[in-house]
Amino acid sequence: MVKQDDSFITDEMLVNYYELNKKKKEIELELNDLKDTFHNYFNKLVGPNNKAEITINGYKLQRQMRKIEKYNEDVTVKRLEALKMSELIQIVKKPDDAKIKSALQLGLLNEQNLEGCIVTSYSPAISIKTLTPK
Secondary structure, three states: OOOHHHOOOOHHHHHHHHHHHHHHHHHHHHHHHHHHHHHHHHHHHHOOOOOEEEEEOOEEEEEOOOOOOOOOHHHHHHHHHHOOOHHHOOOOOOOOHHHHHHHHHHOOOOHHHHOOOOOOOOOOOOOOOOOOOO
């Protein structure tokens, strides 16, 4: 662990990060409120699933609509099976984490059986909290 004396991190940096992060959260909330207002306006103007735009004082506000279609898995699989079109159905094999943990706990499987199977990943996250109330 790095001692505070040897660090390139200053208390000013921590305070600045803390304050900026607080402002970021406030800005995100305000942006989300504005987006909701814009969507509500366009919903009343042209309906909920339509794109639209308005121009006010040199600013153009646009709402784009992305249409996403995908098959309802259960209904489609049943329909394809009824049509004898099983070759159009994917069979996905993947480990069941809960069952593997249970098998390990019950002793039906041991850690050595799964050696090399576990993939570990890390994702760094920064968090700064004030220790004194503000």
